[in-house]
Amino acid sequence: MSKPKKLSFADRLLGWFDVHGRHDLPWQSPRDAYRVWLSEVMLQQTQVATVIPYFDRFIKALPTLPDLAEADEDTVLALWSGLGYYRRARFLHAAAKQCVALHGGELPRDYDALAALPGIGRSTAGAILAQAHGLRFPILDGNVKRVMTRFHGIHGHPGQSAIEKQLWALADKHTPAARAADYTQAIMDLGATLCVRSRPACEECPMSVDCVAFRDDLTGQLPSTKPGKVTPTRQTVMLVLRDAQQRVLLERRGEQGVWAGLWSLPEALDSEDAWKAAERLARIDDARALAPFTHVFSHYKLKVEPLLFDEATAHAAIADNPRLRWCDTGDIAALGLPAPVRSLLQSL
Template sequence: MNPFAAALLAWFDEHGRKDLPWQHPRDAYRVWLSEVMLQQTQVVTVIPYFQRFVAALPGLRDLAVADEDTVLALWSGLGYYRRARFLQRAAQICMEKHHGELPRDFDALADLPGIGRSTAGAILAQAYGLRFPILDGNVKRVLTRYLGIHGHPGQSAVEKVLWQHADALTPAQRTADYTQAIMDLGATLCVRSKPLCENCPLSAGCVARRDGLTAQLPSAKPTKAVPTRDTVMLILRDAKGRVLLERRGEQGVWSGLWSLPEARDQDHAWRAAQSFASIDDAQALPSFVHVFSHYRLKVEPLLFDGATAQQRIADNPTLRWCNPDERAALGLPAPVRTLLQQL
């Protein structure tokens, strides 16, 4: 075993995380679900979502046949909702083509929607103990610092080099523990800012620590201005306390989720509201900004209380009046759910 892996495993035996809910049992379905949830999201945030998800959908077959609204409601708050759709579609493909199981073949697994090379490697390594490298965000940070690799890790040339090192350093023995260990190290010690180098088992050979580059590595992504978009969200509430929701289209952010109708400004908001319901007055609620990865959305909520539905809503499957209990069972964008809870 190479010295890098040996030092990491010795540290893991004493300090690694061994009580995460997806480790007991550490089967392919639970590993897969956790890996997808952990994309862009910290462990402490993921744990309650994971527990709620597997309680409702304990196996791949359950996920495959579940109603999409159920899946999205369980996912609501984690963001990047395409991940949830990819999960369900991948489960359905496994039912159709892989005898109801996640395939052990790397190529077949990596071809499933939303999985890709690193997630496939993590599933095969952790669930089956097979020797496949991973390269998630934590691993990229550990390797760029330890090896002194400059350049943004998302650039193809840099990523290619990182994959080569990740493969070379992954041991044939205890691959599952090694995979968890290198992710744990990045999540607990080799963190983005102020890494705890004095506690790191790899510090003696780390180029970034030797050269005083822990603040510079990994190299930052080239920055560009983040645009701001404006929208008015219509909150039409009837005498029963129900709110009108609209299912979003399949393109753009929050695709397929239930959300509030939107308009580009207040004049258009009034016209849209009148097409949905009979209304008397509106109350402007405090605006807020929701930040996506590629732009900022400034939201101006406009509350129309005492609305009376137009007949066309009953004939439109993309529109529905929902009380709070009904909303809880639907996939709503997190800021929309928060806004409605504050009413």
């Protein structure tokens, strides 16, 4: 009597997904290319629970790709404000404009054309084509890397070129021809709900019977961590210049560097430089130090010392500078501001 055929990786995963997977995410109904793309970009570096309200707000304001393309940058950045990694939003906006100019206002179904758009890498392109069109393309986001690394017992940081190449090959091997959309969601769900970074729920995992990390008690060591580096700390003084009408002076940041293109507060190197910088912008009488705070980026920490200048009077030259503007509460709500700056202004 022949032995029953062993279920494949994909079959086991899909069986689990049908019962335990996430089927009610807002970008799944309808699961069109624009909504899938928007969700994939938002989910980079951000968890689903955090993304959902931002996705709902964004899609309500800009329900179609042409709507995104026609929106001005301040509108896009304001809708994105709080999600962080603002370069994603700028790439999203630029890609939408290219789709209108080159692809009839739609995301192309051709992989090469899709991957050529700003901010769409190999994994995002695969996710769009698989989930929106049911095409067989592998993905390799952080969740999938973790699942593949543990299941196959692969040592070495997933960000290393050789390891990543190996993981792509495995991701492609396991991706089935049928139910590509469901499989793509399933592998992400597995990594997000069971095969999590710490304390994975291996007893509930449909893959644990063949998982090397589970078998060898390596779930705490895999994926291998990146070689440690000391996180540097930078300092800045943020100038909160507020006039008699309670308007605050904002400055649009340059096109490069952190918070590129966002409206923020003018900055200075230290408290002595802060007075000189403030005097160049407005007539001031006094200043009050606000509570300092630290904002953590992926590569460094930024220690911020806010300095409030009340009853500031603008110099006439500010009116002619497009990168400076006095903003009331309504203006601020409609602009793209870094989350810590928005929080600081809301606390005043």
